[in-house]
Amino acid sequence: MPARSILGLCGLTLLGLTGAVLAQAPSTGTDLKATIALNGFPCDKVVDSKRNADSDYTATCKDGNRYRVYVDANGRVVVKKL
Amino acid sequence: MKAWLRASPDSHKNRPVNRGRTITPGARDRAMRTHHVAALAMSIVLAACTHASLGARAVTGESPATEAPPPAAIEPAPAAESPTAPAPQPAASPSVTEPEGGAANVATPAAAPSESVPSASSQSGAASAKPRPAKQATAPKTAAVSPAPAPAAAVAAATAAALPPSKAAGPPPLDLKGLEQRLRDTRAIGLFTKLSLKNQVDDLLAQFKAFHQGQPGLTVAQLRQKYELLLMKVVTLLQDGDPALASAVSSSREAIWEVLTDPQKFAAIGYST
Secondary structure, X not given: OHHHHHHHHHHHHHHXXXXXXXXXXXXXXXXXXXXXXXXXXXXXXXXXXXXEEOOEEEEEEOOOOEEEEEEOOOOOEEEEEO | OHHHHHHXXXXXXXXXXXXXXXXXXXXXXXXHHHHHHHHXXXXXXXXXXXXXXXXXXXXXHHHHHHHOHHHHHHOHHHHOOOOOOOOOOOOOOOOOOOOOOOOOOOOXXXXXXXXXXXXXXXXXXXHHOOOHHHHOOOOHHHHHHOOOOOHHHHXXXXXXXXXXXXXXXXXXXXXHHHHHHHHHHOOOOOHHHHHHHHHHHHHHHHHHHHHHOOOOOOOHHHHHHHHHHHHHHHHHHHOOOOHHHHHHHHHOHHHHHHHHHOHHHHHHOOOOO
């Protein structure tokens, strides 16, 4: 019984650590969604994203709208509705 | 009922009988032990109460001391600012997005139509006088993370160190550099989001610069609205992934606003487009 308890505790600890690590790194979809929203476009959730080039993505939102999110030559994040 | 009435006088009658009993030494010892135990328990409880009340006094005693540092603290941070420093701080207005109205505009009436900057800063300072004590509870995290490199900040730190322990534990000064670094380092928001925020911060700083140069355009009230809106965006983005930083940014709201509206403090942060 003690061995099982220790194993269970270790498992729970690992699960907790994994959750913390995952929580720290936002996914590309989350990042794109926040960026789209920050630039004034509606996007409830990014359901699909495609990387076109460095710092250049095409995101598809849950409502079907597609946006191109990229960084221009001046270092500004640009969101264009496709 | 009657039986009970009858019984109670009987039991009452029994007491004098008990009093009349001869007390044996053993019974006396037992009674003394009981009293000693009760006295010990009472003394422990009293000591605990005294300790708790002293602790509460110590905490409340810090609050007056906490009010002194913030005004002195505002100045060191801007001096430490580099030209790129102001960017990630919560101070930008959406250039891409249109001003969405007064969703975030809580203090706009306070800063309302006055065009002159000194009056604006004084107004905001007066308006911020009340909320500050509540904000100072979260502020310590900011200074603990990153030290301010400026000499003025060092002087402020030395002053804080020279204070008695109860006073030194007060709220730290506004550390724009530290907030900026924490915003850069946080993993609560992604790269695109950070860059978007930086763009918006730069846009707002450019508008403040134009305002201080006397160019016609935005009023203090409009700038305040944009500032509040951007700050709300930053806090919203941070509050789930990095609540400590969100709290630090939120608690620095008025201090940052004072820096932005004061021409000298704004010039000290060294922003240039």
